[in-house]
Amino acid sequence: MSASRLSIPQYAMALAHVASLRSEDPYRKVGAAALDFDNRVIGTAYNGLAPGYNPPPGFWDDRDKRQKFMLHAEVNLCSLFRRGEAKIVATTTMPCTACMQTLCAYGIKEIYYREIYHVSDAPEIAALYQVKLEQVSEFPIC
Ligand SMILES: [Zn+2]
Structure with missing residues (x-):
């Protein structure tokens, strides 16, 4: 990793990581961050x-009983802006199928994730809608 300056995806992922530390879920802590078209942090x-x-x-x-009540990080994130306002979203785990659909509905152009989530259709959805979906594993807070 370059010691000089973070890339924008790394910057967004570091923010997502910090957000994940606030999760109240003891089993799966997921954080997400959104940047606008000027790379400013929306939330x-x-x-x-x-x-x-x-x-x-x-x-x-x-864990199984409570799962349906949990609001995913990406859904909570999308409550912070309107469609077309956010360009980049970073999530600590690859969006699930429903969250990927939601991110597409909000017009997100680039999505970065750290951990792969194998049961997600996110890669297929990203390919269809031509949304950039890329793994970012190197960032300063790991
Ligand atoms: Zn989800």
Whole structure:
């Protein structure tokens, strides 16, 4: 890795990583960051429960049961801007199929991820809509 200056994808991924540290999910912490067409930061988000919901004790114990309630980082991220405002999204894990569809609906042009998510159709969706989908594994906070 170059010690001089971060690339824009690395910069976005570092922000996504920091956001993932805020996730309340004990099993899978996912962070995401969005940049606009001038590479300015629109915002960051992470996976978790809807704002204001306080889970009862034991909620986190059953991973399968709680999964449907979790709002993915990308969906939370898209709540921060309108379609066409964001150009770049970085996520710490490759978007799932539903999130990839959502990112396409919001007009995202470039998507960077760190970890591969094998059950996702994201690569196929990206190819169809000509969205750049690339892995970024080297960035300063690992
Ligand atoms: Zn998702």
